[in-house]
Amino acid sequence: MSGTSVVETRERKASTVSARSAASVTVRAVLARIGRYTFLSAVLGFFALPLLWLATAPFDSQPTLTASIPEFTLDNFRTLLDNPYALPSLLNSIYLAAGAAILVVSFAALAAYALSRVRVPGRDALLYGLLLLSSIVTGTATMVPLFELAFRLNLIDSRLGVILVLSGGLLPAAIFILKDFMDTTPTSYEESARVFGASPLQIVRHIVVPVVRPGLATVTVWTVANVWGNFLVPFLLFRLPDKQPAAVIVYTLYTEGGQANLALLSTFSLLYSLPVVVMFIFVSSRYGFRFHGGIKR
Amino acid sequence: MGARPEPGAPPDAAGLGRLRAGGFIAPSLLLILAFLVAPAAWTIYLGVTDFRLTGLAAANPQIVGLDNYLAALGDERFHNSLLLTLQFVFGSAVLGQAGLGFAIAWSLRDQRGPLRRMVEAFVLLAWILPSSVVAFLWYALLDRDGGTLNVLLDTPGMAWLLDYPMLSIIIFNTWRGTAFSMMLYGAALGNVPPSHLETARLAGASTWQQLRDVVFPRIRGHVLTNLLLISLWTFNDFAPFLITAGGPEQRSEILPVYVYKVALTGGQLGFGAAISFVMLLINLVIALAYLRMLGRRKERV
Numbered sequence: 302m303s304g305t306s307v308v309e310t311r312e313r314k315a316s317t318v319s320a321r322s323a324a325s326v327t328v329r330a331v332l333a334r335i336g337r338y339t340f341l342s343a344v345l346g347f348f349a350l351p352l353l354w355l356a357t358a359p360f361d362s363q364p365t366l367t368a369s370i371p372e373f374t375l376d377n378f379r380t381l382l383d384n385p386y387a388l389p390s391l392l393n394s395i396y397l398a399a400g401a402a403i404l405v406v407s408f409a410a411l412a413a414y415a416l417s418r419v420r421v422p423g424r425d426a427l428l429y430g431l432l433l434l435s436s437i438v439t440g441t442a443t444m445v446p447l448f449e450l451a452f453r454l455n456l457i458d459s460r461l462g463v464i465l466v467l468s469g470g471l472l473p474a475a476i477f478i479l480k481d482f483m484d485t486t487p488t489s490y491e492e493s494a495r496v497f498g499a500s501p502l503q504i505v506r507h508i509v510v511p512v513v514r515p516g517l518a519t520v521t522v523w524t525v526a527n528v529w530g531n532f533l534v535p536f537l538l539f540r541l542p543d544k545q546p547a548a549v550i551v552y553t554l555y556t557e558g559g560q561a562n563l564a565l566l567s568t569f570s571l572l573y574s575l576p577v578v579v580m581f582i583f584v585s586s587r588y589g590f591r592f593h594g595g596i597k598r
Numbered sequence: 599m600g601a602r603p604e605p606g607a608p609p610d611a612a613g614l615g616r617l618r619a620g621g622f623i624a625p626s627l628l629l630i631l632a633f634l635v636a637p638a639a640w641t642i643y644l645g646v647t648d649f650r651l652t653g654l655a656a657a658n659p660q661i662v663g664l665d666n667y668l669a670a671l672g673d674e675r676f677h678n679s680l681l682l683t684l685q686f687v688f689g690s691a692v693l694g695q696a697g698l699g700f701a702i703a704w705s706l707r708d709q710r711g712p713l714r715r716m717v718e719a720f721v722l723l724a725w726i727l728p729s730s731v732v733a734f735l736w737y738a739l740l741d742r743d744g745g746t747l748n749v750l751l752d753t754p755g756m757a758w759l760l761d762y763p764m765l766s767i768i769i770f771n772t773w774r775g776t777a778f779s780m781m782l783y784g785a786a787l788g789n790v791p792p793s794h795l796e797t798a799r800l801a802g803a804s805t806w807q808q809l810r811d812v813v814f815p816r817i818r819g820h821v822l823t824n825l826l827l828i829s830l831w832t833f834n835d836f837a838p839f840l841i842t843a844g845g846p847e848q849r850s851e852i853l854p855v856y857v858y859k860v861a862l863t864g865g866q867l868g869f870g871a872a873i874s875f876v877m878l879l880i881n882l883v884i885a886l887a888y889l890r891m892l893g894r895r896k897e898r899v
Contacts, residue, residue, distance in 0.1 A: 468633070
């Protein structure tokens, strides 16, 4: 009997203490919540503000640099259709992005898988080295060698050339991101598949690919977005304007004649942006767009 | 490292073995060798020549040894540019993208519903839009006469890009790249067990203490990946050129812009290549510093 009463007093003490601390925890929680919503609203405003212009100017009959409620019109889109390079350049962008995405995702998946599962001597040093190189080489630094290389390989004015150059630059980071995904997936499925006599390629196709699908989706979106926005490589390697992708045509719109044609520029910018946005929404709703990340040792 | 068990029993899960693993890596490696390593090696070679875009040295470049490097290291404009680049990386990548990205991921960690989706959508939109479009959007936002920001703040005629060129491109790059950090830290915070945070909170730990003692040790690897990638990307980012073109008076002339101006506008390809190589070395130093600070703590933990 005495045992229970001791337990009871202890419980009563504990409950008064927890009630007091619960009160202060509630006050803190309310303050934290207010702070959090204020912060998130500010973030929302900061990220939405520059995008306003893209939403208003294309529909304005007299667009200025200020984002304002438009005098609604679709004439700008009609004018854009008359531009001989605008729409074909979007198609060119699609060719380049699709080609590079297929190459980068399939090659990177194979390499990342092998690097994740088999100890290759000097693996980490190799990955870091290539990552370092890729971050600098794709920029302005190697424009001249790249042009010479493409010229000697007869890849000037060739879509394949642009795709190969861009893929070479994107592969290290793609392998790096995918290897993180592969490292976190359990190997037990692969082991049991092997017991049942599956070949390594079969294992990759039927077991690894489904498991790391979100990672593949992430890398696909990342590759497409990179190629879609890349100006330098196509600008360098295409001499014919009818092969230029939208990234280059946008420039010609805002430098042509010294004064930017705001109606044309804003409308084309919107059309040029939409495909990546649509692709992103599609991929992220279907496969989820997320990172594992973190260098595991 | 290399000690393999008996031959014929592949040690890895899928039974790849080293040979087939090599086969899996080969396509990537070939592409990388041809279109990444070869141009890089070529750049190193160009760095020791007086190669120019036009004129006599274009047809017949001479080896000039380390002259380009010595000239670069003694060049006032290079020093200025390097300092601006470090400001740019620290301000927009480390403080801006990683700091803001973590703060957003932390605030969203137990949020569900429309607010979370809205915030994520807008942050990601800034990241996936093409850089030429994004650059013009910021140019329009910050314009002196018709810019939306001046209308909002009621500061007509404020020339943000002329008066605060570095601040403008730092904020621009923060806006542009925060999504990557937000997503990476969002994934990382998923690895922190909520019960540990709950325990720490009940024990009276402040938010800062929770972050330092409970969260950080678990996401160290993510912090390393994040800082490494965004610092390198930011260091070599050319997009600010589209907004300020390095000006006014080289006040926002970060290294990629400097190389572009020297090599293509100025035509000094050899000199430009030498600076590119110096940039590569600086990137290497940054990467090693991060690895030293955040990586490999096996023996301590």
